[in-house]
Amino acid sequence: MTEVRTSAVVVGAGQAGLSTSWFLTRDGVDHVVLEAETAVHEWSDRRWDSFTLVTPNWHCRLPGYAYDGPDPDGFMTKTEVEAWVGGYAATFGPPLVEGTRATALTEREGGGFLVTTTGPAGETTYCADHVVVATGGYHLPIVPPWAPALDPSVTQLESAHYRNPDQLPDGAVLVVGSGQSGAQIAEDLHLAGRRVHLALGDAPRVARTYRGRDVMTWLSDMGLYDTPVAQYPGGASAREKTNHYVTGRDGGRDIDLRRFAAAGMRLHGLLESGGGATLRFRPTAGSALDAADATYNSINRDIDRWIEQQGLDAPPPSRYEPVWTPDTEHTSLDLDAEGVTSVVWAIGYRPDYRWVRVGVFDGSGRPTHTRGVTAVPGLFFLGLPWLHTWGSGRFLGIARDAEHVAGCLTGALAPRRQAVG
Template identity: 40%
Template sequence: MPRTDTVIVGAGHAGLAMSHRLAGLGVDHVVLERGEAGERWRTARWDSFRLLTPNWLTRLPGWSYRGPEPDGFMSAVEFGDHLSAYARSFAAPVRPHTAVTRLERTPRGFRVETDRGDWAARTVVLATGYHSRAAVPGLAARLAPGITEVTPAHYRSPSALPGGGVLVVGASASGTQIAYELARAGRRVVLAVGGHTRLPRRYRGRDILWWLDRIGALDRDIDDVPDPAAARAEPSLQLVGASDARGADLGVLSAAGVVLAGRLCALDGAVAGFAGDLATTIGGAQQRMTRLLGDIDRYAATKPGTAAGPPDPPPEIAVPSAPLEVDLRRTGISTVVWATGFRPSYPWLTLPALDQSGRIRHRRGVTTVPGLYAIGLRFQSRRNSTFIDGARHDAEYLAGHLTARRTLRPAG
């Protein structure tokens, strides 16, 4: 059985960022990946998917976007190729098509079992990402047979779905983008709206993420937030990977013919019940956006020349009359898209590193199991820990912790 200092599980952007840091420190390691580098970007994104972050924000250790469109947005396939090129740039020791089947402790560290042989390692870094498993709610079990169900990881295009209308559940980035695409393709769409973070794509002449980067919002430290659990549960940004100033907020969707409803709270066969909370949800998202744009305005006032235009907040969204109940079959809805978020999944992990909800117990990626680390978790140490750009900070911290432990505990 081959032995190495560190096994990294997963060759996405976070795993490769970790590999780059360890390579720079001379730590012998391998990266085990069930497919190719960036596999999930190639196989678990819909056809029109583009990154929500502009190309200039695609920053990894020793690597950044160098193409002709810094303000553009890479497609999923393009980003997968970007990661492959990154891996080649420093000869990352990726072992492709190697699926981990079991991870267990040994007297000298860990045994990592795979479908292509086993590895012994002093330390292990879990880099399989936060988006491992779709978080489909339990009430989905009460959906009538014959109605198709898909998650964003399996949705590809409107033409790939059965004919008829679509109920999209969830109004964060994936849900709004899919709902908008379906509506523009002529489908009847009902969108069940839960908590979301509304932002314009552009503000005062610049991409909103340019502003968030400048004002330090993306770098906010987990130790500086009053409620870390609530911060980690915040919904993803309601953005679309395009340069349109307004993006695809609920007002744009409503104008495109999408029927907005409140949170899905009941399902009885083909009858869907919705909470009467749409106005409250939209109002809360508006208030949070207004506060953030105010922060940007105050920053711009202290930094002359940063703004490329005047304040131009998107209009408030008029709350439409929302249905409390929809009979899916009577209204011609044949498909439900569960855009209800994701959860990490570690079915091969035998170690006591998970809490009751199945999430890794950790502090800044250092788990409760000595020698076991994780990277790419939500708000792991900073607000942007799950962003491509955020992985470089967590990789540097974990590499330092790992090598310090390696120095203190030489191989026996």
């Protein structure tokens, strides 16, 4: 086994890990960035072909690196995001080690940490005073435990493995989950002419544009992405909320599931159980649609108040009114009778930190921290949704979070440096 000594190890070379490395590089901190695959694999391997950002391009800001293309209010496609993120490392030359997976993180006797890895050169252990875990919080897809009991002739795949409608066998498709991925995948299939069934969760929705501007631009001006989680309504429970569904496709627009239903999409409530060719749903489709629309209108009212308070000139306000309502709740589905040949699971993901063998987790397996700083000196987390603000899980908030974590890390290093000096 090879041993390597370094001041800090950053695990994960996505936008969070690279942003941390930018600050550590700037501050002259000896470190390595470990990546199990490649720095951009999350964008190249886990997005469908028609994917676009749901946040405007101007939100794309990393330390020392911001979107400077011709369409700041547009929405980059999967290929464009991959190219943009892929160009970041070349701007500052991080000490990146790709194809190397961290398999264990333990505390070292006498202080600091050991990060055990496997890679092309075999097993390597990194000895470091500080570790930043920047692998995000979306690791294991959530699939019901009874999913294997479905008819084996039905194709099942998680949203991360969905690419396009042609990938699936002919026939109708059931998409389970109405968050950002589920709603957009359902739209992708619907626009391709596929018969789509969609099982709704409790995801809220948001308007794409309102009163002449993108809603996310309004919310940024209003400071919503800068509000610390502790000050947000509901406090830390906000971390459990599902993101609002909307799309940047074709220049950006609302996702109105009622309109899809009026055009033939079959909407169901929460998927409860299943086996063989039969699925059962709760009668919650109507209430889910109502709750999503209530959030949509509530956000717009907040924008109305902001416009009034600031004395801004903007087009007149409006209110969304339902274009379709369910006349009955479909609480069961016979896959054979409806010709459903595929199920796409888009329920969400849960974290998997089993390789982190340090006691910093709550009962649900999530790290306990304050702005990414844990109670174990020298151990940090970055890239988590709501790490500090609503913007934390987005390009818009990564730089601020990375600067804070890197500052805490370099602050801890300062006394040792002074003693050496």
